[in-house]
Amino acid sequence: MELKELLDQKLKEKFSGENFIFNEYRNELTLSFDKKNVVSVCKLLKEDPDLQFKLCEDITAVDWAKRKDRFTVVYHIFSLKLNLRLALKANVDEADCNIDSVCSIWKTANWHERETYDMYGIKFNNHPDLRRFYMPEEFEYHPLRKDFPLMGIPGSLPLPKK
Amino acid sequence: MGLEAKLNHEGFLTTTVDALVEWSRKNSVWPMPMGISCCAIEMMASGDPKYDIARFGSEVMRFTPRQCDLMIVAGTVTYKMSHVVKKIYDQMPDPKWVIAMGACTSSGGMYRTYSVVQGIDQFLPVDIYLAGCPPRPDNLLNALIQIQDKIGRTRAREFQDQPLPELTVIQNN
Numbered sequence: 001m002e003l004k005e006l007l008d009q010k011l012k013e014k015f016s017g018e019n020f021i022f023n024e025y026r027n028e029l030t031l032s033f034d035k036k037n038v039v040s041v042c043k044l045l046k047e048d049p050d051l052q053f054k055l056c057e058d059i060t061a062v063d064w065a066k067r068k069d070r071f072t073v074v075y076h077i078f079s080l081k082l083n084l085r086l087a088l089k090a091n092v093d094e095a096d097c098n099i100d101s102v103c104s105i106w107k108t109a110n111w112h113e114r115e116t117y118d119m120y121g122i123k124f125n126n127h128p129d130l131r132r133f134y135m136p137e138e139f140e141y142h143p144l145r146k147d148f149p150l151m152g153i154p155g156s157l158p159l160p161k162k
Numbered sequence: 163m164g165l166e167a168k169l170n171h172e173g174f175l176t177t178t179v180d181a182l183v184e185w186s187r188k189n190s191v192w193p194m195p196m197g198i199s200c201c202a203i204e205m206m207a208s209g210d211p212k213y214d215i216a217r218f219g220s221e222v223m224r225f226t227p228r229q230c231d232l233m234i235v236a237g238t239v240t241y242k243m244s245h246v247v248k249k250i251y252d253q254m255p256d257p258k259w260v261i262a263m264g265a266c267t268s269s270g271g272m273y274r275t276y277s278v279v280q281g282i283d284q285f286l287p288v289d290i291y292l293a294g295c296p297p298r299p300d301n302l303l304n305a306l307i308q309i310q311d312k313i314g315r316t317r318a319r320e321f322q323d324q325p326l327p328e329l330t331v332i333q334n335n
Contacts, residue, residue, distance in 0.1 A: 134277075136242055143276055152276025157241035160248035160285045 003029055003084050006050065014044055028085065035073070035090040035099045042105045045077065045086070052081040056102070059112035061092075061120045065146040070094040071122055075102070098123040101130075119144035180318050187231070187257075188313040189219040191306065194230035194254060196247060198237025201264040201296040205236045208299035218306050227253040232309060234302070235286070238266040239279045248285055257320075259312070261305050262288045265295045 004022055007029075011020050021032040033041055045053040055078040062072040069091035078085050092099050101124040102109045113124040114133040121142035124130055132139065141148055141156060193215075197205055208215045215221055224230050227250045239247055251260070262282050265271030268291040270280035282288060289312060290305045297305075 134242075148276070150275060157276075159241065159279065160245050162285050162287070 003082065003086070007031065007086075010044065010048060010051065011041070015040070028087065030087040030089060032089040032091075035092055038073075038088075038090050039100045039102060039105070041088070042075070042077075042102045045088075046105055050081075051079060053077040053079045053086060055080060056106035056108050056112070057085075059102075059109055059116055061116050061122055061144075063120060063144065063146045068093070071097070071120060073099055073116065073122060077106075092122055097121060098125050100125045101127040103127055118142070121145065183318045184314050184316065188310040191218070191220045191232045191259075191309060191313070192222045192224055192230050193220055194227050194233045194250065195223045195225070196233055196235045196237075196250065198235070198239060198243060198247075199266070201236035201267070204296045204299050205234055205263065205302060208302045213299040213303060215303065215306065218303065218310065220306055227251070228255065230254050231257065232259045232261065232306075233286075234261045234263055235267045235282055236263040236296075238271070238273055239282050240277050241279055242277075244279050244282070244285055247282070251286055257316070259289045259309050260286055261290045261292055261302075261309065262286075263292045263302060263305070264297055265293070268292070271295060 004024070008020075008022070011018075015037065018037060019034065023030040023032065031041075045051050056075065057078055058074075058076040060074050062074065064070055064072065071092040071094070073090050073092055075088040076085065077088065090099060099122060101113055103113065103124075103126070110128065111133065113127055114129070114131060116122055117124060117127075117130055118133040118135055119142055131137065135143065136157065139156060141153060143152070195202065195205055207213060209221060209223065220232070227233075231254070233251055233254060235247060251258070260282075262268045266273055266278065267282050268288075270278050272295070274280070279285070290308055292301060292305045294301050
């Protein structure tokens with residue numbers, strides 16, 4: 001896939017010595033990197049004239065429950081110039097459960113990151129308005145974590161009085 | 163009703179207040195369409211000329227709770243939404259009735275999950291539980307007929323004005 005070579009070259013130019021892993025599955029390319037590079041990598045992908053990944057389609061996360069780096073934050077981006085999709089992945093550990101926000105690059109990331117924060121409890125540094133997205137503000141848990149029971153924690157969501 | 167014939171003949175009729183109130187109440191049930199999700203589509207269909215809820219005197223769906231007798235809760239009620247539903251119910255004047263339309267509203271339905279209230283009877287007094295996912299419009303009309311029967315069995319004195327709660331006067335000195 002030529003996108004892979006192009007990306008490899010661009011990334012090597014700018015980030016020498018950093019570890020980037022490419023993974024291809026069913027013609028879909030995934031790029032994994034360290035979470036500290038997330039903003040600079042995304043900036044490069046969006047602003048490089050040969051790449052132009054201007055559309056951020058989704059930001060979500062995966063909870064691996066027992067793995068050392070418990071969470072993986074996933075970004076799905078699309079290049080209108082190349083007509084190609086790319087997935088970005090960065091691991092986040094539970095002890096240091098935060099990652100830099102990409103709101104400064106894609107404005108649409110605002111709500112996606114709020115949703116991910118609400119469901120997984122991953123904090124996005126420098127986010128302009130990191131509030132819960134679906135659940136009530138006073139709710140204490142993060143429902144898409146693997147240790148959250150399906151039927152919820154009894155009494156955690158108040159009902160109106162009968 | 164044959165009422166006109168009576169009027170021509172005698173000019174008056176005798177009945178009880180209860181019977182008159184019941185009869186007028188049950189044939190003018192104004193629904194509050196609390197359409198939350200897909201059941202609301204079937205609720206709208208019951209208002210169209212094919213099913214025609216107007217045949218039962220309930221075509222005036224009011225989008226303010228203050229003019230309604232019957233709340234049709236049509237759709238999945240989440241915990242977050244439950245407060246809104248209750249707030250609207252509280253604004254309806256007495257006497258009032260509630261139809262829990264569809265599986266989600268009655269029991270949580272297929273949403274057996276943390277965010278959905280497993281049956282609105284946890285916070286509202288429900289009169290009719292309506293099966294179906296979603297129920298067909300004729301099923302909703304059946305529920306309405308059952309509500310009418312229920313209204314027919316009530317007595318006017320059951321709905322007399324409740325005494326107002328005593329208000330404490332706060333005096334500013």
